[in-house]
Amino acid sequence: MIVTIDGPAGSGKSTAARKLAARLQFAYLDTGAMYRAIALASLRGSIDLDDADAVSQFARALQLEIDCGPTHARVSVDGNDVSEAIRSIEVSRATSTISRHQSVREHLIALQRQIGKNLVDFVTEGRDQGSVVFPDADFRFVLSASVEIRASRRHQEMAADGQDVSLEEVAANIRYRDAIDAKQWEPLLASGAAIVIDTTEMAIADVVDRLCETVSGA
Ligand code: DC
Numbered sequence: 211m212i213v214t215i216d217g218p219a220g221s222g223k224s225t226a227a228r229k230l231a232a233r234l235q236f237a238y239l240d241t242g243a244m245y246r247a248i249a250l251a252s253l254r255g256s257i258d259l260d261d262a263d264a265v266s267q268f269a270r271a272l273q274l275e276i277d278c279g280p281t282h283a284r285v286s287v288d289g290n291d292v293s294e295a296i297r298s299i300e301v302s303r304a305t306s307t308i309s310r311h312q313s314v315r316e317h318l319i320a321l322q323r324q325i326g327k328n329l330v331d332f333v334t335e336g337r338d339q340g341s342v343v344f345p346d347a348d349f350r351f352v353l354s355a356s357v358e359i360r361a362s363r364r365h366q367e368m369a370a371d372g373q374d375v376s377l378e379e380v381a382a383n384i385r386y387r388d389a390i391d392a393k394q395w396e397p398l399l400a401s402g403a404a405i406v407i408d409t410t411e412m413a414i415a416d417v418v419d420r421l422c423e424t425v426s427g428a
Pocket of ligand 1: 219241242243245246302305306309335336337338339387391394
């Protein structure tokens with residue numbers, strides 16, 4: 211069974227997807243981590259992030275590995291675990307830039323489908339999972355929430371992580387990313403194929419319950 215969860219930054223989809231996977235004992239694929247890992251490696255390799263061909267060639271030469279365990283998703287590049295390093299705001303900004311390059315997307319889409327072939331039941335989370343990568347998925351969710359609540363959630367996460375960023379900076383980053391990212395899941399909304407959950411007023415446990423009830427047919 212394939213469950214896709216797409217939506218904007220801070221909609222709660224990462225936590226919800228991870229918890230849903232753990233509850234169902236499904237694998238969990240964090241596709242944002244794959245884009246982030248390429249962005250981080252490109253920054254470290256001093257690649258021009260605006261140069262689609264350069265980033266794409268560089269990305270294709272990397273050994274990108276992702277562990278899809280329901281409770282311990284880890285990502286490594288050329289054998290180095292970068293699971294924590296990919297979460298900085300600098301990497302978030304760089305990821306927005308490199309994820310716009312179609313050649314980079316095509317590489318990761320192929321990689322994600324290949325990973326999917328080796329998994330039996332999985333929850334995959336990102337921006338284009340239900341619309342582009344796994345359009346035949348059994349359940350395709352889109353999670354949404356107001357910009358204010360998403361910025362506040364992200365800010366709390368980053369503060370807990372020891373990152374010194376202001377709420378305004380996080381909100382600006384979220385607005386910037388929305389403008390780019392929404393294109394990916396909009397077709398899913400336009401066609402009415404998505405199951406949409408607005409998480410603005412919901413606790414994460416309730417979001418997971420709702421997802422779980424839908425998937426289990428309860
Ligand atoms: O979900 P996240 O915040 O880790 O995603 C990081 C960035 O990667 C975000 O700006 C959008 C991009 N992304 C994407 O374009 N397609 C995906 N399937 C997953 C993430």
